[in-house]
Amino acid sequence: MSSVVVVGLQWGDEGKGKITDFLASRADMVVRYQGGNNAGHTVVVGDDEFKLHLIPSGVLYPGIKCILGNGVVVNPAVLLQEMADLKKRGIDISGIRISDRAHLVMPYHPMLDQLDESSRTVGKIGTTGRGIGPAYVDKYARYDAIRFVDLLDPAFFKERIAEVMAIKNNLLDKLYGHEGFDFSRIYKEYAKYAEELRPLVTDTSVLVNAAIKQGQKVLFEGAQGTLLDIDHGTFPFVSSSSSAAGGACTGSGVGPTKIDKVVGVIKAYSTRVGEGPFPTELPENMVSLLRDGRGREYGVTTGRPRRCGWFDGVLAEYSVRVNGVSDLVVMKLDVLDKIETIKICTSYQYRNTFLKEFPASLKVLAECTPVYEEMPGWRTDTTAIQEFKDLPVQAQNYLKRIAELADAPIAMISVGWRRNETIINHNIW
Numbered sequence: 001m002s003s004v005v006v007v008g009l010q011w012g013d014e015g016k017g018k019i020t021d022f023l024a025s026r027a028d029m030v031v032r033y034q035g036g037n038n039a040g041h042t043v044v045v046g047d048d049e050f051k052l053h054l055i056p057s058g059v060l061y062p063g064i065k066c067i068l069g070n071g072v073v074v075n076p077a078v079l080l081q082e083m084a085d086l087k088k089r090g091i092d093i094s095g096i097r098i099s100d101r102a103h104l105v106m107p108y109h110p111m112l113d114q115l116d117e118s119s120r121t122v123g124k125i126g127t128t129g130r131g132i133g134p135a136y137v138d139k140y141a142r143y144d145a146i147r148f149v150d151l152l153d154p155a156f157f158k159e160r161i162a163e164v165m166a167i168k169n170n171l172l173d174k175l176y177g178h179e180g181f182d183f184s185r186i187y188k189e190y191a192k193y194a195e196e197l198r199p200l201v202t203d204t205s206v207l208v209n210a211a212i213k214q215g216q217k218v219l220f221e222g223a224q225g226t227l228l229d230i231d232h233g234t235f236p237f238v239s240s241s242s243s244a245a246g247g248a249c250t251g252s253g254v255g256p257t258k259i260d261k262v263v264g265v266i267k268a269y270s271t272r273v274g275e276g277p278f279p280t281e282l283p284e285n286m287v288s289l290l291r292d293g294r295g296r297e298y299g300v301t302t303g304r305p306r307r308c309g310w311f312d313g314v315l316a317e318y319s320v321r322v323n324g325v326s327d328l329v330v331m332k333l334d335v336l337d338k339i340e341t342i343k344i345c346t347s348y349q350y351r352n353t354f355l356k357e358f359p360a361s362l363k364v365l366a367e368c369t370p371v372y373e374e375m376p377g378w379r380t381d382t383t384a385i386q387e388f389k390d391l392p393v394q395a396q397n398y399l400k401r402i403a404e405l406a407d408a409p410i411a412m413i414s415v416g417w418r419r420n421e422t423i424i425n426h427n428i429w
Ligand code: GDP
Pocket: 008, 012, 013, 014, 015, 016, 017, 018, 039, 040, 041, 042, 043, 044, 294, 295, 296, 300, 331, 332, 333, 334, 335, 414, 415, 416, 417, 418
């Protein structure tokens, strides 16, 4: 296998970072194809923890090529800080390249994001406040967007910043009575970023396609998750990019014929951060069952406690379908180790009918009650188990039910945050 997409199947934080890092041990290149520093991907190596927001999670292997594709929106200050932090920790960052077609997150984007959220009494999305929505709005509205190719020409870059900042300052004033940003300060700051990042900017589609052509192993690392995808998610409570597997093609300049496998990363239960529907959510008095202990369900980017709930088979079938998942990776099985009875949602009851397919309408979803099957827990520590056959039979049955509901085979099972706490059923590469 040469090219593999890693995609989150729920509402993000499934453990994509751990799995990307795991698969990257045999990869030549890892490509981020969408999102920005709203993402927070954790990789644990021994006792060291790395939290990555923009740089692909393969970066920990020396010599690996790490691409920020055209679909990513990049905050240069955050990227440079992340690069400096990794370098300080002895990580080789020489393989990082940025697409000349990727868009820049400018200082007015987080400001607009936060002002928009805080000014709403209804319709809050619960964003990360990192300016990701406003950056994609500018991309799709076209004229006000600034791309990395623009910073290759310093005079033009200056002109673009001046032009767009005048528009944004006017908008900030009219909409929010905000004083706006000082052009010379922002220009000076961004001219410095441009100087530092210019050598990394290139047509990354050429690099990715060449790697595939040469038979190198290329991983595409999704950020967020399918239910946060702008098209397939629980709209409007989604992020603003194409996190589903299709986004790997548009977000990196690679054709669909070049993708060999789609690895769907899914937790053995469900979580969500921010607002929006969550059919299998546990009530506040039960949530610590999954959030605390080994769950550690607190956001990497914002530190917010994650909402937690049971595994949702309706959602899993939907995500496997819209991504064309070839292999599942079930994460955080160990979090369920102590639970006596585990619930698994097999359909939704909507008025007098049972839905097997995830509905588009949030009004319908709000009226859906999950239909649960109860499965006995295994009450055994699974973190040291290395093979499926050595898992307690209750855990094996639970995983089999997940695969059946999701309609995809399980390639790997994660039983802890460390690299070696991983069970391999079949090799993905
Ligand atoms: P991502 O955004 O999909 O990369 O996931 P995050 O890093 O935001 O959240 C996943 C969290 O679960 C991180 O703290 C990981 O270290 C942790 N994690 C990953 N796999 C496992 C596992 O199998 N068991 C446990 N207990 N934690 C895990």
